[in-house]
Amino acid sequence: MSELKIYNSLHRQKEVFTSLYPGHVGMYVCGPTVSGESHLGHARPYITFDVVYRYLQFLGYKVRYVRNITDAGHFEEEGREAEDKIAKRAQLEKLEPMELVQKYTNLFHWAFLRFNCLEPSIEPTATGHIVEQIEMIKTIMEKGYAYESNGSVYFDVKKYAESHDYGILSGRVLEDMLESSNRELDGQEEKINNVDFALWKNAPPEHIMRWPSPWGEGFPGWHIECSAMSSKYLGKQFDIHGGGMDLQFPHHECEIAQSEIAHGELMARYWMHNNMITINGRKMGKAYNNTIKLTELFTGNHHLLEKAYSPMTIRFFILQTHYRSTLDFSNEALQAAEKGLQRLWSAFEVLQKLSYAANGQPINEELDKQVRQWCLECEEFISDDFNTAKVLANLFELSPVINSIKGGQVKMHELSEETFQLLQKTWQNFLIDILGLQPETLTNDNSKLDGVIQLLMEMRKEAKARKDYAASDKIRNQLLAVGIQLKDEKDGSMTYSIQ
Template identity: 70%
Template sequence: MSELKVYNSLSRTKEVFTPLVPGHVGMYVCGPTVSGESHLGHSRPYITFDVVYRYLQHLGYKVRYVRNITDAGHFEEEGREAEDKISKKAVLEKLEPMELVQKYTNLFHWGMQQFNTLPPSIEPTATGHIVEQIGMIEKIIADGYAYEVNGSVYFDVNKYAANYDYGKLSGRKIEDLLETTRELDGQEEKRDRADFALWKSAAPEHIMRWQSPWGVGFPGWHIECSAMATKYLGSQFDIHGGGMDLQFPHHESEIAQSTICNHEKPVRYWMHNNMITINGRKMGKSYGNVITFTELFSGSHPILEKAFHPMVIRFFILQTHYRSTLDFSNEALIASEKGLKRLWEAYENLNKLSYPETAGTVDADLDAKIVKLVTEFAEFMNDDFSTAKVLANMFDLTSVINSFKDKSIALTSISAGTFVLLQQQMKLYLEDILGLQGVTEETSDKLKGVMELLITIRKEAKTKKDFVTSDAIRNQLSQLGISLKDEKDGNTTWSAD
């Protein structure tokens, strides 16, 4: 079998994958900022790296998959710099910050379950690792690559760039960064506009705040991932994944911080999935095209013609190579829905077939064709996880499988060994590696059906004056980010917050 090759964003080439420790893989993927419900754009990295995780395990590696939860300090260097997304949303929703975080973390986990993604080995939170972040910042200051001003600490990008290849991952030059950096609040504190915050001093009204050697404040977004990755995977590890939008400034900053703190480059293979566009446009609140998981599964967003099952979304994403752009549209989703149904029906038909005891005449060409299509599954996955090519081969096999089913081609036209290989490999790749499941008519509207059932149970409880049950249903759905609204006409509607 061919060796696994991975496209390394740092070298911009495919490289043979050789882990630091034979038989073991350390993989870190940037998780969500839980200041709101996860959306379609989040589905691609987590489904992509779920398949990477599954395939590495299939190859026999013991994988430690770390995916964090950002629950503090995600302020944007290129936006309103000192604004903490969690704090801002907590004020708007009149919730304690950790209450808000738990609500959207629960909803994120629920979405991941719908997509059939495996849970990571470790899921650390930023707020649970403040001590480690402070420790890293102290080391960076001690090495002379960070400085403190008015209770905030900044990384000295120019000094780092003079000694290391800053900008290599994202392909940006330090001169370009200076020209494109916006004028922001607090810029006068920095020695240079390109410098980024490791720690920010907290104003009195800032909700999330911690004591540090530089005063009360909160961590920068970038230092969080460096601290958690170092703690659980060591100073250097195998794979760091995330969306292409994170290459700069997030991942570029991670490399700089970790290199200074740990005295070696942190990651051997950087992997980045491309973005999802919607009808040719980038996703953004200003375009009104940010579709949350619950809107996807219920069809409640204005852009959507109907509800789409989570497996249809997963199948849609895996039909395109993870490094290619992917345009989302109703037409594309409907085509994926039909494609998955056709593929799964063929798979079920294959599993119902039994090879006859009486042998027939084997068609050598057909037998060789099937063996080739099946054995190429591994070759394609070893070529930078090409799920799209695996699925293309599966579709080539569906017509053959359907011919066996309707007896237009005798099953004995292939050898018993080839038949067993076909059954085994279809299950292995379709279910275990690609993580796909069948979508029946009964389950395609699963979320709607569950919600209708819960609303009916709650209505019956209220009729019986069983307010404990009715309130429990409302409260537990609220914790998942789903709100119920009792209308004047006696009906109840639901929506994702």
């Protein structure tokens, strides 16, 4: 078995993965801010890390996967006024903040269930861990790396950098940042240095979400929740910390600094960052006003969409690219993904129905060897920093072999029984278990419809038998018009598929 190699953002290189505790893996992934609906860009990290989670489990690790829900309302710069993002939307929609948060949390769960993402082991909320966050801030203050100012608490980055490497993850140089702050941030005048970041913020009167603290009423700072919750559930040091590349700085850099002071250890050993989804070459994000929400994607209800795209199409679309590359959205690309997935899926269905039958004929050594190689390479590829693109390419290489066995161009006996079983196992393991693809048509348990179609197929067979092609074509064409495709198989039988 090949070793698992992970690209560690911390060292900018691929490293062989070993877990802190044999047989166990602790993984933390930055979850959604539930102040609005998830869009296509959000699908990338959760699908990426779903595959990581699945593969680690496939390898036999017992994985504790923690993914937070940010429901405490971080800051948003709107004009000159800093407001609580969640509180603001709540007022607009005349909802309680927690009602709003619940709504978007539910929507998030619904969408990622459709993506066939496994649920994390623990999904902690920021609001549920205010106490832990306050305790951690107190510890940092006691150690002298944070100071209070007007009811807010800031982390002293300059002091931290004297004895620690601030910028270890992002490659930033503190001296550069001390000078080059060209932005006006709220509360800047309260800080000793502009690079200091908030651990706790004093809540202005209009701020709805607020909690009592040793420094007065307020709310937690931007980064503290991940440090507090990851250490609570995974320990002071754990194996993998994941998230989008855009979180590398400042979010993850700040997490490292806080945790280092509070716990005296580097919080995570492997840092993984997925790249962005772009649209017209630009990052998809709220700030750019170019997002396509998942609900819009699933329904096709968006001016940039030519049609609706199913959750599995999107999952496949994302997995066809390596997670550290940007992925550009376009209708053309999505439609190509849709067709490709369809092809892969039908090959899988064929493969499942095949069973090995030897008849004493000789094995086609060359083909057998090639098939075996394609199968075995899948593990090599996924182990190489989760190269799902290459795994899929190999499954595509195997598809013609499978279809040819069904079509008769290749005889079953040309493969050894061992190879055939490896083939079946490979598809099950990779397509289903690791890449997490699933049939779209699971909802088709309507036996009544099936009965109707069986009847029509029977009538078509009869028409064909008496060479009444007008009638047989009518049945086929009209069914196709409503999305049911009939296929004449080589052996004279008929099958159908619902689009």
